[in-house]
Amino acid sequence: MPEVREVVILGSGPAGLTAAIYTARASLDPLVIEGEPSSTGDQPGGQLMLTTEVENFPGFPQGMMGPELMMNFRQQAERFGAELKTEKATKVDLSERPFRVWIGDPEAADPTYLTKSIIVATGATSLMLDLPNEQRLLGHGVSTCATCDGFFFRDHDIAVVGGGDSALEEATFLTKFAKSVTVIHRRDELRASRIMQDRAFANPKISFLWNSQVVDVVGEQSVERIEVENLQTKERSSLAVTGLFVAIGHRPNTDLFKGQLDMKDNGYLITQSPSTRTNVEGVFACGDVQDDIYRQAITASGSGCAAAIDAERWLEAEE
Numbered sequence: 001m002p003e004v005r006e007v008v009i010l011g012s013g014p015a016g017l018t019a020a021i022y023t024a025r026a027s028l029d030p031l032v033i034e035g036e037p038s039s040t041g042d043q044p045g046g047q048l049m050l051t052t053e054v055e056n057f058p059g060f061p062q063g064m065m066g067p068e069l070m071m072n073f074r075q076q077a078e079r080f081g082a083e084l085k086t087e088k089a090t091k092v093d094l095s096e097r098p099f100r101v102w103i104g105d106p107e108a109a110d111p112t113y114l115t116k117s118i119i120v121a122t123g124a125t126s127l128m129l130d131l132p133n134e135q136r137l138l139g140h141g142v143s144t145c146a147t148c149d150g151f152f153f154r155d156h157d158i159a160v161v162g163g164g165d166s167a168l169e170e171a172t173f174l175t176k177f178a179k180s181v182t183v184i185h186r187r188d189e190l191r192a193s194r195i196m197q198d199r200a201f202a203n204p205k206i207s208f209l210w211n212s213q214v215v216d217v218v219g220e221q222s223v224e225r226i227e228v229e230n231l232q233t234k235e236r237s238s239l240a241v242t243g244l245f246v247a248i249g250h251r252p253n254t255d256l257f258k259g260q261l262d263m264k265d266n267g268y269l270i271t272q273s274p275s276t277r278t279n280v281e282g283v284f285a286c287g288d289v290q291d292d293i294y295r296q297a298i299t300a301s302g303s304g305c306a307a308a309i310d311a312e313r314w315l316e317a318e319e
């Protein structure tokens with residue numbers, strides 16, 4: 001059986017890596033299971049790896065690119081001795097202590113790690129439209145990440161789906177490359193913040209298709225066009241685009257904890273405010289996996305710090 005660790009952190013976004021910095025500085029030798037990239041946008045480093053410029057993270061008056069910010073978090077955690085593994089937990093057993101964590105085959109008799117405490121910081125994942133050809137063309141014109149893929153659309157006509165901050169941020173960023181960006185939104189009013197709306201409306205490359213939804217993505221090898229339905233008139237039309245960026249929100253990554261940790265109806269973990277404690281003693285949750293309200297890098301980071309302090313105090317009390 002593996003040695004029993006003090007703390008295992010699941011997730012490596014701002015919450016997980018802040019928890020790593022704090023627990024490492026508290027000499028708890030944290031192990032961070034940072035996740036693996038997947039076709040649906042899972043990403044070590046979390047959602048900031050899929051974003052562009054971050055202008056509202058305090059301490060960086062000129063703004064900073066999301067991936068660069070996360071690289072700094074990572075280096076800071078490693079500097080204090082945090083161990084990071086690019087792998088994905090496939091099962092956790094929180095029914096007894098030490099807690100058990102599996103990597104790879106979830107049916108394996110022995111767990112990969114044993115730990116006295118766990119900090120859950122598994123974040124949230126991009127939602128998709130669930131169109132027949134969407135998955136097939138993911139990475140071939142369909143994308144959830146403008147930072148990763150925008151470069152490939154130089155002088156192309158592209159579309160972005162959604163009406164929130166993510167959609168407008170992606171659309172605005174994509175105008176650096178694209179010839180035109182059409183934002184397709186299912187209502188006639190945006191959900192995004194006023195400043196993002198103002199920026200998008202002022203951008204001559206961005207146009208809007210209101211009260212509309214994408215009903216199909218068409219293309220053999222890559223996206224050639226999309227089919228759009230007007231939700232009021234039910235009229236269908238084709239839009240000749242080579243890129244479709246889906247920016248319609250996120251789902252918390254809580255499947256691993258079903259039946260073990262208390263969750264809200266929408267799947268977000270429940271913590272015992274004002275702490276980061278979950279219903280299982282010794283298991284703490286921070287970041288987007290337990291936050292369906294603020295969902296900011298700085299709030300994730302702050303709650304990662306709180307989880308580390310909660311875990312440290314709990315371990316101390318146990319001993």
Ligand code: NAP
Nearest residue numbers: 162163164165166167169186187191247248249250294295
């Ligand atoms: P969001 O605010 O939940 O917006 C999702 C958008 O997608 C909504 O406009 C929604 O339409 C639309 N949508 C949802 N499901 C859809 C479907 N099946 N088909 C078509 N459209 C669909 O998500 P978000 O934009 O990812 O933002 C999440 C949070 O992160 C927000 O709090 C946001 O402020 C924050 N954020 C901040 C920044 C920044 O400040 N730089 C950047 C990105 C995100 P309806 O409006 O009709 O519901």
